Amino acid sequence: MILRSKTPLLFTLVSCLIPLLWLFADIALNNLGSxxxxxLHIRLGDWSLRFLCLTLAITPIQMVTKWRGMASYRQLFGLYAFLYGTLHLLTYLVVDNNLEWSLIGTDILESPYIWFGVLAYVIVFLLGVTTSKWSKKRLGKTWKKLHRFVYVASVAAIIHYFWQLKGNLAEPLLYLIIIFFLLSFRVLTWVMNRQKKLNKPQNLRLM
Ligand code: HEM
Incomplete structure (x- = not known):
């Protein structure tokens, strides 16, 4: 019974590895182009951003569908954003720059788009390492505040994307629109909840 209820989650967990396996296959077959x-940068960066968008989409979907079992999916997508983001960073450090720290330092200082990538990654990293139930318990209210930074990470990642753009605007624009709608949804529900809270004592007083 428990296994059957976990099947969609397991299926999602395995499916999220397909882009990575696909990438490994392309590396093995020398199929990565000129x-x-x-x-490598583009594919890993794109997938990290896609998983970040999926992570953000879970709360609005949960609010609309009232389906309570979605928190595990949010955690899963967040961890995949972290995994693909880490591989994207490692490509930059190891494959692109051969761990030559002076070169890396100069490049980071001279490339503002990387600052936003680093900001996005630091947040995704902190969220990734504090995702467990144990961390949630230990951090208490701070955990929720910290995990709200996922919105900052998504905005930083979008700026990082636009800033280094060399050509086609269509794909980053699509992500920008998705993130804009997801953020607007959250702001709207926050405003509505606040208004509900403010109205409550008034109603009580009237009674
Ligand atoms: C979670 C954090 C990050 C996300 C979501 C992210 C996402 C992206 C995306 C979507 C692109 C554009 C890919 C395309 O053109 O389709 C990109 C490019 C790039 N990112 Fe990141 N990134 C992150 C962190 C970083 C970090 C920490 C570094 C390096 C320190 C970095 C270095 C680069 C570089 C060098 C490129 C340009 C690749 C090229 O076209 O030559 N990124 N990233």
């Missing part, structure tokens, strides 16, 4: 390092 600039394989850039292709």
């Amino acid at each position: 600039n394989p390092i850039q292709a």
Whole structure:
């Protein structure tokens, strides 16, 4: 019974690995095009951003559908954003720059788009390492506040994307629109909840 209820989650967990396996296959078959390092950057960066968008989408979906079992999916997508983001960072450090720290330091200082990538990654990293139930319990109210930074990470990632853009605007624009709608939804529900709270004591006083 428990296993059956967990099947969609397990299926999602395995499916999220497909882009990575696909990438490994392309590496093995030498199928990454004329600039394989850039292709690695792009594919891993894109997937990290896609999982970040999926993570943000869970709360609105949960609110609309009232389906309580979605928190595990949010956690799963967040961890995949972290995994693909870490591989994206490792590609930059190891494959692109051969761990030459002076080169890396100069490049980071001279490339503002990387600052936003680093900001997004630091947040995704902190959320990834504090995702467990144990951390949630230990951090208490701070946990919720910390995990709200996922919105800052998504905005930083979008700025990072736009800033380094060399051509096609269509894909980043699509992510920008998705993130804009997801953030607007959250702001709207926050405003409505606040108004409800403010109205409550008034109603009581009237009674
Ligand atoms: C979770 C955090 C991050 C996300 C979501 C992210 C996402 C992205 C995305 C979507 C792109 C554009 C891919 C495309 O053109 O389709 C990109 C490019 C890039 N990112 Fe990140 N990134 C993150 C963190 C970082 C960090 C920490 C670094 C390096 C320190 C970095 C270095 C780069 C570089 C060098 C490119 C340009 C690749 C090229 O076209 O040559 N990113 N990233």
